[in-house]
Amino acid sequence: MMWWVSLIQRAAKYSITIIWWIFRFSTWPLYRFFSFAVRIGSIGPSGNTVSVGLINQGATCFLNTLLQTWFLTPEVKQSIYKLNSNVAFVHELQSLFNKLESKEEKYVRTNELTMSLQLNVFKQLDIEEFFRNLINKLNAEVGQGDNILKLYQITMVQSMKCSVCEEPVTEDCFFLDLPLSILSPDSSSEIKSLEESLKMFLEAVTLDYDNAPYCDTCNKKTKTKTRYYFKQLPQLLTFQLKRFGIASNGKHYQKIHPQISIPLTLQFNKSMDNANEWCFKPTTAKKKENSFRSKTAYLIMYRRESSENQDNDSQNCPLISGADAGYR
Numbered sequence: 001m002m003w004w005v006s007l008i009q010r011a012a013k014y015s016i017t018i019i020w021w022i023f024r025f026s027t028w029p030l031y032r033f034f035s036f037a038v039r040i041g042s043i044g045p046s047g048n049t050v051s052v053g054l055i056n057q058g059a060t061c062f063l064n065t066l067l068q069t070w071f072l073t074p075e076v077k078q079s080i081y082k083l084n085s086n087v088a089f090v091h092e093l094q095s096l097f098n099k100l101e102s103k104e105e106k107y108v109r110t111n112e113l114t115m116s117l118q119l120n121v122f123k124q125l126d127i128e129e130f131f132r133n134l135i136n137k138l139n140a141e142v143g144q145g146d147n148i149l150k151l152y153q154i155t156m157v158q159s160m161k162c163s164v165c166e167e168p169v170t171e172d173c174f175f176l177d178l179p180l181s182i183l184s185p186d187s188s189s190e191i192k193s194l195e196e197s198l199k200m201f202l203e204a205v206t207l208d209y210d211n212a213p214y215c216d217t218c219n220k221k222t223k224t225k226t227r228y229y230f231k232q233l234p235q236l237l238t239f240q241l242k243r244f245g246i247a248s249n250g251k252h253y254q255k256i257h258p259q260i261s262i263p264l265t266l267q268f269n270k271s272m273d274n275a276n277e278w279c280f281k282p283t284t285a286k287k288k289e290n291s292f293r294s295k296t297a298y299l300i301m302y303r304r305e306s307s308e309n310q311d312n313d314s315q316n317c318p319l320i321s322g323a324d325a326g327y328r
């Protein structure tokens, strides 16, 4: 049986092509053999037409999703082509991309790549975990220069202030993707939008009692206010929606399906108070064409509109345009 990933292509107001993949999150049976293909009208600034699919070997939907997303993201594709390595999985990845590029075949097999990665093709993996693992494996094959990890790496600062000595402490933290809640902290209600969830992630919280951290100045655990903020925004900004919750019997995790609104664009401004801080600017835009709703979206990737050193420009607001890649 053939499954086609639906594509909705929209011209964003800033003329960036949006690619939107929707994958059912849980309703597809495991171990079902099916051909998997992606039809995409056009992508990115280059406008390349893509019409080559990837064959699913069993439960490799997560792999195909990530590979198509990477192939359609010019920065990532070039980064992979540039890799100069004799390691088998790198060679197979480059070979696969060459086949997708050549369009000589309608569908391409991923068998050689999965063998080189020693993947069990009948075991469904978490795409977010696989994404991180593969990025780290690729990063190990290159030096400190232009590499795929840097395209995704988010630099955040964790800022902490002890309530007793009021000594501010900051520490840089690095993320490949930010985990966002889709439920309120007490799980009593659903969060309506990715913007709302991101805003909540960035809010200051007070750590007290068992959660109180140790203060080096006071030499004891103290009530502390803490928050995260963006220090450097990557070219590709990725979020993971936390679609796993504890089952009612309290014994295992289960997938949860609250519907959430996902904006097609995100905007950040430089802080007026701190030159090292990018502030998230939620829109008030309620128009349907500026967002979509999904009960299944899981890993969301936004691509920055321009890479022209905007971190150093306090006047320009970088716009990050979105693509949603999920998994089943």
Ligand SMILES: [Zn+2]
Pocket (backbone or CB within 6 Å): 162, 163, 164, 165, 166, 167, 215, 216, 217, 218, 219, 222
């Ligand atoms: Zn203190």
